[in-house]
Amino acid sequence: MNLDMSLLVTGSIAIDTVKTPYGVSENCIGGSAVYFSMAASFFSPIRLVGAVGSDCPFDFAKVFAGRSVDLTGLEVRKNSKTFRWVGTYGENMDSRTTDYIELNVLEEEPPAVPAEFKDSKFVFLANTAPNLQLKLLGQIDNPVFVAADTMDFWIEGQPEDLKRLLKKINCLIINEDEARLLAKEHNLIKAAEKILDIGSRQYCRAVIIKKGGSGSLMCDGNGNQFILPAYPAAEVKDPTGAGDSFAGGFMGYLARNNKTDFASLKKAVAYGTVVAASTIADFSLNGLTSIDKTNIDERFETLRKCTSF
Amino acid sequence: MNLDMSLLVTGSIAIDTVKTPYGVSENCIGGSAVYFSMAASFFSPIRLVGAVGSDCPFDFAKVFAGRSVDLTGLEVRKNSKTFRWVGTYGENMDSRTTDYIELNVLEEEPPAVPAEFKDSKFVFLANTAPNLQLKLLGQIDNPVFVAADTMDFWIEGQPEDLKRLLKKINCLIINEDEARLLAKEHNLIKAAEKILDIGSRQYCRAVIIKKGGSGSLMCDGNGNQFILPAYPAAEVKDPTGAGDSFAGGFMGYLARNNKTDFASLKKAVAYGTVVAASTIADFSLNGLTSIDKTNIDERFETLRKCTSF
Numbered sequence: 001m002n003l004d005m006s007l008l009v010t011g012s013i014a015i016d017t018v019k020t021p022y023g024v025s026e027n028c029i030g031g032s033a034v035y036f037s038m039a040a041s042f043f044s045p046i047r048l049v050g051a052v053g054s055d056c057p058f059d060f061a062k063v064f065a066g067r068s069v070d071l072t073g074l075e076v077r078k079n080s081k082t083f084r085w086v087g088t089y090g091e092n093m094d095s096r097t098t099d100y101i102e103l104n105v106l107e108e109e110p111p112a113v114p115a116e117f118k119d120s121k122f123v124f125l126a127n128t129a130p131n132l133q134l135k136l137l138g139q140i141d142n143p144v145f146v147a148a149d150t151m152d153f154w155i156e157g158q159p160e161d162l163k164r165l166l167k168k169i170n171c172l173i174i175n176e177d178e179a180r181l182l183a184k185e186h187n188l189i190k191a192a193e194k195i196l197d198i199g200s201r202q203y204c205r206a207v208i209i210k211k212g213g214s215g216s217l218m219c220d221g222n223g224n225q226f227i228l229p230a231y232p233a234a235e236v237k238d239p240t241g242a243g244d245s246f247a248g249g250f251m252g253y254l255a256r257n258n259k260t261d262f263a264s265l266k267k268a269v270a271y272g273t274v275v276a277a278s279t280i281a282d283f284s285l286n287g288l289t290s291i292d293k294t295n296i297d298e299r300f301e302t303l304r305k306c307t308s309f
Numbered sequence: 310m311n312l313d314m315s316l317l318v319t320g321s322i323a324i325d326t327v328k329t330p331y332g333v334s335e336n337c338i339g340g341s342a343v344y345f346s347m348a349a350s351f352f353s354p355i356r357l358v359g360a361v362g363s364d365c366p367f368d369f370a371k372v373f374a375g376r377s378v379d380l381t382g383l384e385v386r387k388n389s390k391t392f393r394w395v396g397t398y399g400e401n402m403d404s405r406t407t408d409y410i411e412l413n414v415l416e417e418e419p420p421a422v423p424a425e426f427k428d429s430k431f432v433f434l435a436n437t438a439p440n441l442q443l444k445l446l447g448q449i450d451n452p453v454f455v456a457a458d459t460m461d462f463w464i465e466g467q468p469e470d471l472k473r474l475l476k477k478i479n480c481l482i483i484n485e486d487e488a489r490l491l492a493k494e495h496n497l498i499k500a501a502e503k504i505l506d507i508g509s510r511q512y513c514r515a516v517i518i519k520k521g522g523s524g525s526l527m528c529d530g531n532g533n534q535f536i537l538p539a540y541p542a543a544e545v546k547d548p549t550g551a552g553d554s555f556a557g558g559f560m561g562y563l564a565r566n567n568k569t570d571f572a573s574l575k576k577a578v579a580y581g582t583v584v585a586a587s588t589i590a591d592f593s594l595n596g597l598t599s600i601d602k603t604n605i606d607e608r609f610e611t612l613r614k615c616t617s618f
Contacts, residue, residue, distance in 0.1 A: 092495045186401045189541055214523035215538060225615050229524060229536035232498055266618040306534050307616055309575040 005144070007255035008047040008117055009036045010136045011126025011244070012083050012106060013074075015057070018283065019088040019099075022237040028284035029058050031083065032126035032149070035241035038288045039248025039275045040124075041067035042296055044255040047120060049073035049136070051111045053080035053104055063285070072114045080105045093236050094212070113139035122255040124247055125169070127151050130161040137168060145205075145260050147171035147251055149243065155182045166199035170260070173208045173247050192219035206265055208250070210243060218269055224262045228269055231277035231303055238283045242276045245288065249275030249296075274299040314453070316564035317356040317426055318345045319445045320435025320553070321392050321415060322383075324366070327592065328397040328408075331546040337593035338367050340392065341435035341458070344550035347597045348557025348584045349433075350376035351605055353564040356429060358382035358445070360420045362389035362413055372594070381423045389414040402545050403521065422448035431564040433556055434478070436460050439470040446477060454514075454569050456480035456560060458552065464491045475508035479569070482517045482556050501528035515574055517559070519552060527578055533571045537578055540586035540612055547592045551585045554597065558584030558605075583608040 009032075016030030033050040040046050045068035052058075052074070060071055086100035110132045118141045125133040125148040133148055140146075146169040154162055155178060162182075166172060172195060176188060182198075183191035192207040199207075201221030209217045215229040250272035254260060274296055281287045318341075325339030342359040349355050354377035361367075361383070369380055395409035419441045427450045434442040434457040442457055449455075455478040463471055464487060471491075475481060481504060485497060491507075492500035501516040508516075510530030518526045524538040559581035563569060583605055590596045 187545075211523065214520065217538075217541075225541050226618070227524075227538035227541055227615050228618070229526075229538055232526075232534050232536055236496075263618075270618045304618065306536050309535070309537070309572075309579045309613065 005044070005122055005255045005258045006047060006117075006120040007040060007044045007122040007124070007251055008049060008073075008113070008120035008140065009033050009040070009124045009126065009248075009251075010049040010111070010113075010133075011036060011124075011128070013050045013052050013056070014083045014085050016084075016240060016284070017086040018238055018240050020093065020238050021089070021091055023283070025238065025283040027057070029063060030085065030240060030284060032244040034063070034285070035244035035279065035288075036124060036126060036248040036251075037064065037069050038067070038285055039245040039279065040252030040255070041069055042275065042293050043249070043252030043271070044122075046070065046252075047073060047117045049111050049113055049117065051075040051077055051080070051105045051108070053082040054078050056082045070117075073111060073117055075111045077105060077108070080108060087240070089239060093239050096239070110136055121145070121258075122251055123147070124251050125149070126244060126247070130154050130158050130165040133165055134161065134168065145170045145254060147173055147247065149173050149247060150178065152178055152181055163198055166195070167203055169199070170204060171206045171208065172199070172204065173210065173243070173250070175243070176209055176211045179207075179209045188217055189219065189225065192217065196221050205260065208269065210246060212242075216246075216269060216273065218265060220262055220265070222262070226262075226266045226269060228273055228303075229307060231273050231299065232306055233277040233281060236280045239280045240284070241279050245279040246272040246276040248272070270300060270303055271296070274303055314353070314431055314564045314567045315356060315426075315429040316349060316353045316431040316433070316560055317358060317382075317422070317429035317449065318342050318349070318433045318435065318557075318560075319358040319420070319422070319442075320345060320433075320437070322359045322361050322365070323392045323394050325393075325549060325593070326395040327547055327549050329402065329547050330398070330400055332592070334547065334592040336366070338372060339394065339549060339593060341553040343372070343594070344553035344588065344597075345433060345435060345557040345560075346373065346378050347376070347594055348554040348588065349561030349564070350378055351584065351602050352558070352561030352580070353431075355379065355561075356382060356426045358420050358422055358426065360384040360386055360389070360414045360417070362391040363387045365391045379426075382420060382426055384420045386414060386417070389417060396549070398548060402548050405548070419445055430454070430567075431560055432456070433560050434458070435553060435556070439463050439467050439474040442474055443470065443477065454479045454563060456482055456556065458482050458556060459487065461487055461490055472507055475504070476512055478508070479513060480515045480517065481508070481513065482519065482552070482559070484552070485518050485520045488516075488518045497526055498528065498534065501526065505530050514569065517578065519555060521551075525555075525578060525582065527574060529571055529574070531571070535571075535575045535578060537582055537612075538616060540582050540608065541615055542586040542590060545589045548589045549593070550588050554588040555581040555585040557581070579609060579612055580605070583612055
């Protein structure tokens, strides 16, 4: 089997203003579902589920022109406003402060999964409240591989909902600080093992811990481990969207090949790493719209060459 | 050619007292030349050049029993005292404070390189004042591959001597903070490139930047790059000697195979990584004395499996 499998993402669509030492990008398109879709669409058709308000200035047909992104699940709510985020990155891009945030549509009922998306086999639940992630997942009939993101706010604020979620998904993709918080363990390999235990190992097949400029780490329930450095990108102009682009490359590769064995998960992590590096090389989506699949495959080979011995 | 080549190390021999969350190791054997020799002796015969005082409690013939470590260059100075260091590691082993230090014999004239060591082909100059490293190197007739370590104290205090040293060596092995300080550049790949330029690229063939728990990075003068994560060691009991053990595994492998092409340097970095992980799994030299070459080769294969895709 090598047929593209249906890949659904639920997540935010944002109007971002981002300040980095390289400049300011004002009112540009952002949000987890947008970065994910753009990244995953190099590999597989995407089904996007998300909501914006009537103030949303983006023409999504243009944004995703030439890519197979099905916008049936995109709700434009007339009496709502779009999620807005204003953030500033520090000198070395390793710290970020949120200057301003308006949740807006993200505080309302989550979007419904359209009937024609209910047969989706691969699902990514971008970061939001775990009870909402569970509600969204409950609308999918029979998924094959479900991955989710979360954050410190939910780990501390909704631990029981998060535990219920972990028992329903196959893969958690999480930052190192969040992994330590969730597992109450500093050592990341041990933290991954503890998180696999929370999820009960038969369902949660893998935990991926993202370490920013230090790469990522993946452990599965069978004791397999994979450690990959970050792509040797000399340029980082805007780290926004790196995590969701990573998830997009990862899930896009899996859906494309319809395989979830550990060897495939490893290659998927490498593709996620390459796509994330492309995202952060420029502001907003520019890093992803200025490359094609050939560039990604070349960078995949470069990463392999740089890390093999 | 696959003959063992002569490998010489000059560095410190210490009486260490180390406190970590796992316990206290009092008045144990340490020092850069000791960790290096123990690590490198898995691969190649070693010629050790160093000095201790009459107070030195260690029987080096016993310490290195069963290993090919030539102690002709070990000076025992009757009217001197041995270098002593007392240090404490923080809760997560990522911070270290020096509680007490006595330089003693390290403040005196450096040891002489014995006549029978002057034909050494591979040389490691452990961390000390760069003018002393130059003096020691000047006593070797015609080395093939010279690597050196340095630290913030010399980067800030003797920058001109350090530049002279960089023009005489083939490989600098340095921590990430030191690399940033030396290159005045935060991005580590760019920092490595700048350090290669200081050294003039025809002589300085490679720069290796150690990132602790995040692995290491190597760049050479031809634009080759290698990035390797740390060994997935669940246990870290005492990080002392990790850097010198890394250098020992690295140089030992190169000397063993008498090759310095980039493919060999990559494998040498991987062996250095494996040996360093073995060092930090226990106090003092215990992590190195409790394993054999078979264990190291198995861990080398584990590292390859964990990082390949």
